[in-house]
Each structure stands twice: as structure tokens, then as C-alpha cells.
Amino acid sequence: MILGADLLRIEDLSISFAMLGGRVDAVRKASLRVSPGKVTALVGESGSGKSVLSQAVMGILPKIAVASGRILFNDPLDDTQTDILKLSHDGPDIRAIRGRRIGKIFQEPMTSLSPLHTIGDQVSEVLTIHEDMSKDERYERTIEMLRLVGFPKPERAFRMYPFELSGGMRQRAMIALALICRPALLIADEPTTALDVTIQAQILRLLKDLQQEFNMAMLLITHDLGVVANVADEVVVIYHGEVMEAGTVEDIFRRPTHPYLKGLMAAVPHFDMKPGERLKALREVPVNASQLLGKSGGKEPPGPEILLSARDLSKSYKVRKAGFFRQPDETPMRAVDGVSFDIRRGECLGLVGESGCGKTTVSKMLMRAVTPDAGSILFHDRQGPIDVLRAEGAQLQRLRSKIQMVFQDPVSSLSPRMTVQNILSEPLEIHKRGTPKSRLEMVSALMEVIGLNSRYLNRYPHSFSGGQRQRIGIARALALGPELLICDEPVSALDVSVQAQILNLLKDLQKDLGLTYLFISHNLAVVDYMADRIAVMCAGRIVELAPREILMGAPVHPYTKSLLAAVPFPDLDRPLDFSALQAANASDMRNWSAPFREDDDGHGLATADLGDGHLVLARNNADVRELRP
Template sequence: MQSLDITFGSNRVVQDLSFDLHAGQTLAIVGESGSGKSMTSLAIMGLVHYLNATISKGHIFYRDTSDKAPLDLTKLSDKEMRKIRGKEISMIFQEPMTSLNPVYTIGDQITEVLLLHGDYSRATASEEALKLLRLVRLADAESLLKRYPHQLSGGMRQRVMIAMALACKPKVLVADEPTTALDVTIQAQILAIIRDLQKELGMAVIFITHDMGVVAEVADHVVVMRNGEKVEEADVATLFASPQAPYTQALLAAVPTLGSMHGEALPRAEPLIIFDGEKVVTQGEPTLQDTVCVQETPVVSVRNLVTRFDIHKGFFGGVSHRVHAVEHVSFEIFPGETLALVGESGSGKSTIGRTIQQLQKSTSGDITFSGKPVAKMSRGEKMNLRQEVQYIFQDPFASLDPRKTAGFSIAEPIHTHRLMGNSKLIQQRVSELLERVGLKPEHANRYPHEFSGGQRQRICIARALASKPKLIIADEALSALDVSIQAQIIHLMMQLQREEGLAYLFISHDMAVVEKMSHRVAVLHLGQIVEMGPRQRVFDAPQHAYTKKLLSAVPVADPHHRREHLLLDGDIPSPIRRVGDEPTVYPLDEIATGHFVSRGGASPRL
């Protein structure tokens, strides 16, 4: 790529970008949202004009064999580009559900690629599709060919996307955030598959990501982008050992590293390391999070919680199966404490959060709030409960009304719970809350689309604080954010906990973030807690096989420590069972003070 410029009208979204990619090499393009990473990948695929963007300057040269003159992809017509796209250069997109056609089977979609670009009959294309699904380690490949995308899990869909991308054995594979939306265990499998197939096929890979752990795991060479420009380029070992650009230094400093809290009994709020446009600025001092009040009554206590969902057979049919989302879960959270719930998709984390908030009805079990059973609360008391338990959702844009200003959204809980009647006092409270989360009072008059992702999440935190809650349930509240914004939100949440005595139920699958900010950790597998205890014990000396494998799957942001992942084989098990097929409930044994481990609960994947 030479001196590439991409423009939207008069706005340049990629400026003067140059890099080389060699056969068999993995080049990582990293940067935060809006850095131009994805636009670069679409330019390589010849797809930018579909987004009304244009390549206003520069060249993208592609050489398929060493004895041929290179092709300039920017000069090719749509028809010529279609011969290269998929066959010579292929792409894996970030969200497989939107990339796969929902009305065609998996088999039809893979065979279409083969028939379009290869010399196949329909019968031989079907045979090749079967081989491709086996190549990406999908079990029961024959039945998968007949299934539709919605019938597959996220990890399975992403592997189908990889199979389609590899169908014609391309020379170059462009992977745009292929593991961002996946669980850490499935991510480890996908990275291993891409790495193995690259060796087998001798492909060059462009890996686009904002996850520095993934970069350290897979890349040979790295290009760092910011605001459409390349700010640094180096081989992976050099970049991590001695980054030269201040922006790269700040980006690496913001990455939470698994193991960084080894031996520490308490979470620690780290100083904020921020890039101000010219240099790296450090704000604040390291502060131990000694906030837990175990002498007081727990904010929330959960005992033998069971939550199941009925699946009906047909429109008028009876219940044939049940989703066993939560099975006999017990824990408590004290004032000033952060309890992290970790586990894969479908483990029951979010269901527990919604059940505590009374957004979801439980099948059985008891929830006690500030010493009072929720089941015995009057309607008015339950209304007060909703005031004292607030929720922060994963996607801040989806959880804010696009038609209402930020100020209106923050003031809504105050109006709902009738905490203030005077509009001037409410306005004053909104201004205080905005300042509390690091925004300005004048931001109250802006709409959600006028803010960045990090600012929107700050607004959601301000809204959660408006009703003066005792407990905040943060459901994957950081997973959609860039790493530097994530560091700022972690810092803010820990600061609010010290000052307000807040308790957090922190639901996450990001083990490095959990290690940074939690006091205790509960590991969920198929709706049951398999290990629970102080963060230091769970992370430094995990006992259950599932906890060990969950931790082993986390990519470490250090290319010298590429670990041999203890991979969980196959896909995440389903919590769906036939009516009457009751799961075995495994009791927890206390092996050290406050450290509980399940006697069983190991699925066949372990």
C-alpha cells in the first residue's frame, strides 16, 4: 500500500497510509474507534465505494506470483475486482450474524463461493464445503451444512465465516475484528484456527483489532493508526518492548494485563495514563480499594436462585424443553464491594443480574435486599428497590433514547422516583452528576449521537447514580469500549465506589478487567457457580478445571509470552434440557476462608 487517502466528501478518513505485507506474514493494524482500520480493510477489498467513500490518492499493489507484474487494485473495475475478491483476497467480518444470509443454509452459502470462484460441480462443491467445516474444527459438519445461521452460536458462525473466507485458498486473508464479540475461550479457538490454517496454506494475514493481547498473540508486524494516520510501524517484539510514539505508549499502558495484580489482596485503582494529542500525561496516584464493609448487612443476598425459561412446542403446544439459565446460585454483596460474575455466553451471568433487578422472575430461591426478602416486599417497597439497584448496560448507545437529551435521560430516574419536585434543583443535580462522571454541565443539552462511546457510557453511569443507589449492576459495561476509554471508566467506577460506598455486581467475560477491579469473583458454568472466592485466591490459585481453562484462554499483551492455551474443545454447551431432565447440582466445598470450589460441574469440553 502506497500513500493511500480515503475520503468521505471533503473529510479524509485515511491519510497517506503505506505498508507492505509479505507472503506468510501476519500484519496487525491496531487503533481505536475512528482510526481508519476498517476503512483500510475495505479499500483492500475494493468495497469503499459502497459506503460512498472514495480512494482519492495512492495505490494498493497486489502481486499473486513473483514473476508477474503487480496489479494496482485501485485501478480495477468492479468486474475485475470480483475475480480477485474471495479467490485471491478474502475477508472475515466482525459480526458473522450480519455477514451471513439468514434465509440460506450454511451449506448453500459456502457452495455459492466455490461455484462462483472455483471449478466445481454442485456435488463436488458440497463435498468441499464439508471439508472446509471440518478444517475449521466444527463437529458434526454434515448436519451443520443443512442449518441456518440463527441456529448456530456466535463461535460457530465465526468459524463458518472463516470456512467461507478460506474456500478458494486465498493468498491474503483480511480479518476485521474477527474475535471482538466472542467469549475468551472461543476467541482462543478462532486465533488458533487462523494461525494453524495460515501455516497449512501459506497465507498472508492482515489482522485488524484494538485488542493488544490479540496483537501480541498473532502478529509478526504491527501498524498503529490514529485519526486515519499511521503513527508507528514496527515488528511486534520491538513495538511492545520499546514503543516510540507517545500514542502507542499510552495505548499499551492502558491495556489491563492478566497477572498484574498477582499477590495483591485488594484491587488497586491505577493512575490514568492519557495521550493529550502531543504527549503522555499521568493523572492520579495508585490507590488501594479498601472499601468493603463486611460488618454491615449485605446490600444483596441471593440464596439457591433458580431461573428457568419454558420452550413451547409449536404455537399451541405444551412445554417440551426448558432453558436452565441459573441453577441453585448463592452469594452476597456487601457495601463497598465488587463481586465479579464471570463465565462464557449462556452461563447465566446476565439472567442473575436481571433477576436481582426484578426485570426477570425467578423459578425459585430467595433474594434479600438490605436484610429484607424481596418476595415479602409491597409494591411500594419494590419501587424503592428499583431506585436502590441500578443497571449499566453493555451498549450505551442502545440504552439511551436517541430522541432525548443527555440531561433528560439523567433526570428520568429523579422524576420516576419523585426524588425532587423543583425543576431548578433537578437541573442542578443533573449538572452535578455530569461533572461527577467527568463531563461538563453544558453536555446536558446534547443528544446521544453527539457523544463518543466513552462519553455515552459516562452518561449511563450518571443516570445510574441519579437515584442514589446502593448497588449498581454493570452488565458487560466495558466490553464495547476502546482500551483507553475502558481504563478511564474503570478509574471512574472505582473512584465512585470509594466516595459513595457503592456495591457493584460486575458481569464480564474479560478476566484482565475483572482482576483489576473486583474484590471477589464467582465463576459460572452452565448456570452453576463452580468456584467463588477472594479475587487473589481465584486468580493466583484457581482450583476448578473450568476456571483454569478460562484463565489460560486470555491472550497476554506480551509477544514473548505466547502461551499454549488450555483450549476448551468444541462449542459452549447448551443449557437447554428436556422437561424432567434435571441437571446435577454440585455442592461447593470451602477449601480456604471464603474460597469455595464445586465438587463437579466439569462438562465434556474440560
């Protein structure tokens, strides 16, 4: 292939950082290309060098970075070739390319957008820097771009601040900012990692449409093979800074050759897994739960079949409509609306739904971190039932030790000022368990259980990887020997290979310690792997609840069907149907079929029993036989 045929060609790129402990090689002799109008996916785990490579293309490497090789950008606008590595970081030449000819979407839109400026100001600022336009022309171009990326009222969005937008809408604003100058190349760095499956489908469809409309090339950085299979034309697999395999999407998925790529594919949970089949993590974590048996009450006599019962839980929040210096006009927003379910002892109940549907609010009610407006929660302990909402004194203390939580973010949920030993021993100290010597023994046993060496006890959280930090969070939750573990998106921030480690660890612990899980996630493939039964939440209500195999194989509710239709499969033979996908309206009741919609007065829905534990929210007068698939 002649050089001019590539929009971007990277040749023998090496990037290293001079650190106190010695030189760190982030990228080693990497070579790849991006063709005009095509999507090249750069796939790899965290720490493999993907983002550093993208920084080099944008000319925003840190000053301590040492780079060699060539990054050749062939601009079709003026038919010139530029070696980006030779340009000064702040010179006029790189500024003419960066933001104007090469745009970038960053992974976390909340930290990438300024909280002090409106969306319109931030998007139009790019035009101020790169284009010779009047203020009115900049406004019109910005409004047009906001409309193109899917803002229904772009004039209103122009005046809004980032914190007023949802995660999906912030990502749309980030895309508008990157594309406002119509660049030849778009670098998308994990653009859908933290988004719900339906929002992810919207963003992927949007990127695909805009790429075709602008005839734009894209370098897509991701670790999600499902996204790659649905969007990419070519794939480059990188590991520890080295390119392991590269080729067309057909070659990579149908004929993978490198063991690392095969390992990545085997680590992805999918809907075709057989009962009892185990994810193949790249690096298995040895689990020794026998260390805790007898210390944390792992194998105890069986208790009541129902471990926890929640009935008619409701919670409303008042939304402030006025400014700080005026009398607030407060209108209640119902976050949870009449939620009822049971968690059986020893099972894993999955709770799925989009962001904002009330999943985390429900979990906080079970932990008594949020008080519901109405409803009841009963925890059926082996010593007798506990009214969660009214427990006090010793009973509340006992309840706290029986229900523990594993949080979504392994970074912010661990104190940066405490060593691992202090983090793991803190619950034991609060609940006055044992002596200092026995606590140290327990902490060492917990480290053994999660597959970390006890010599790491004096380290701080920042010295661990994301997966290791999440394992420490799990160990902390296990310290008091709980009966119910609430896992709130425990793997959403992790790579697919580390995710497989954590999911296998949780399954092993459930089997060995007799744990019960409430597993909250928006990743349906993960829930399918973990859960025995699945509850689907939408707009504060549970719209469908069924055993895993029934819900995944024969869903009834339109919202459940929309969620499943939006899941990107790492399989070329099962592509997302972007033309038929109504992901943007999945939670809009007006698009549901008549049996699942409320009456005009906002009432008339009840839980219908379809048999075999399959419950669905439908109209009072709906015929159960018609609801069955």
C-alpha cells in the same frame, strides 16, 4: 526489499469523505505491507481508520470516499501486480480478486450473515460466483471447509441458519465463507472482539492453523494487544489515520518508541498490577463526585455488612423443538441452577464465565426483571431488609431506586429520540424526585461527575463516542443515588484506551460515593482490576468463589484454570500454549478431574469451604485437603 516480495503493499494511501460540515480525512498518507504467509496486525482505537483502510483493500469504499495513493496486490497465482485503487468498484477485475484472492472476516457475524439463508447456501454461494463447479462439488468443498473450521457435524451445520448458532460458531461460519476459495490474503476485522476468552482462544488457534495450512497471509485488524502478541509477525500502529509506528512484533513490544503506542500498552489491565495501581488512560476523565454528595445520598451512615443475599436461585426455560404449526415438544433448559452468594456493602463482586452460563439471567433476577423458579433474594437496606421477589408498592419503588444497572451496549441502551438531559432526568421524574429546577441542577451535577460538559445536555446519543455514551449510561444509573450498581459487561464494546477511562471512573465513583458493584464480565483481566471477590459461573452454577488474589493466584476448579489459561497476555514472554489449550472443552464436565464431576445420576456436588472465603463446587465426599492447590 523488492516489490515482488510483498503480497500487499500500501503506499501513501489517503482517504477522505466529503461531509456537510467539511472534508473528513479518515486515512492520511498511510503505508504498510503484508508479506506472503505472514500476519500483519493493524492496531488502533475506534475511528483511527483501520476499517476504512481494509475497505479500500477490498474495493468496497463508499461512493463518497476520495482515495489517493497505491494499493498493490501481487497475486502469486498468476504472478501479476494490480493497483486495486485503479479498478472499478463493480468491474470484473475487482470481482476476480474480491472474495476469491482476498477474503474478509467482518467484526459482527450476526449482521454479516444473511438471516434468510442457511450457512451452507451462504458459504457455497462464493464458489458459485468464483469457481466453475458442479452442485455436488460445491457441496463437498463446503462440507470440507465447515469441518476444517471446527463444526463437529458439518452436514447438519450446512442446513442451519445463523440464529441457530452461538457467537463462536457464527464466527467460524464467517471464516469458512472467507476461506472457501483459498485466498492468498485474509483480512480479519476485529474477529474476536465480542467473544468469550475461551472462544477467542479457539478462533485464534483456528486462524493460526488455517493460515499455516493454506500458507496464507493475514491482515489482522484489532485493538487487543494480547491478540497481537500471540498471533502477529509484524505490527502497524495507526492513530487518526496516520501510521505512528511499524515493525516486527519483537520491536513493537520490547522496544516501543512512540508515546501513543506506550500509552496503549499502559492502558491494558493485566494480572501483574500491584494493589492500588491505576490504569493509565490516554485521556483522563476528570471526576467530581463531590457534586453528588448530599444530593444522591453518597455518604450515609453505614448499614448491614451484607447488602444483598441470594440463595438457591434457579431458572429454567422451555426450548421449542417443533415447528410453528405442530404441537411444540418443550423440554426445559436450566439457565441458572442453585446459585447462592452474598454481596458485601462497599465491595465489588466480579461474576465471570462464558456466554450462556447464566450471568445476565442472575443479574436480571436481582433487578426483578426475571422471576426465578425457586430461591430467595434479600436486599438489606439501611431502613431494613427487603424481600426482592415479593416487594410491592412503595417498598418495590424504593428497591428500584436502590439497585440500578449499567448495560453492555451503550448504543442500544440509550433512546435515540431523547436528549441527554431527558435521559438523565427521566429516572428523577419517574420517582418524583424534586422540582424541574432541582432536576436540572442534578442532571448538570451528573454530567460533571462523569467528566462531560453540561453544554452537551441538548445533544442526542448519536453525537457521542462509544465511551461517552457509556459514561452517560453510568450517569443515568447514578441519578437516583443507588446503593448497588450492576455492571453487565460495561466495557466489552469499548477500545482499550476508552475501557481504561470507564474502569477508572467506576473505581473513583465507588470510592467517593460508597457504591457497591456486581461486575459481570468475561474479561478476567478487567475483573482482576475491579473486583474484591470473584465468582466463576459455568453452566448455570457458581463453581468457584474466592477473594481476587486467591482465585487469580491459586485457582482450584478445572474450569477456572481453563479460563485463566485462555487469556492472551500482551507479553511476548507469556504466549498462549495453543497445543495444550483445551479451550473448546473448558465447560465440558467430562474433561474435569473426578472430584469436580457429578455422579452418574447427575447429583452429588456441594460447596466445599477451603478457608479464607475460598469456596469451590466439588463432590460431597471430596477431601478438602486434596482440593487445595
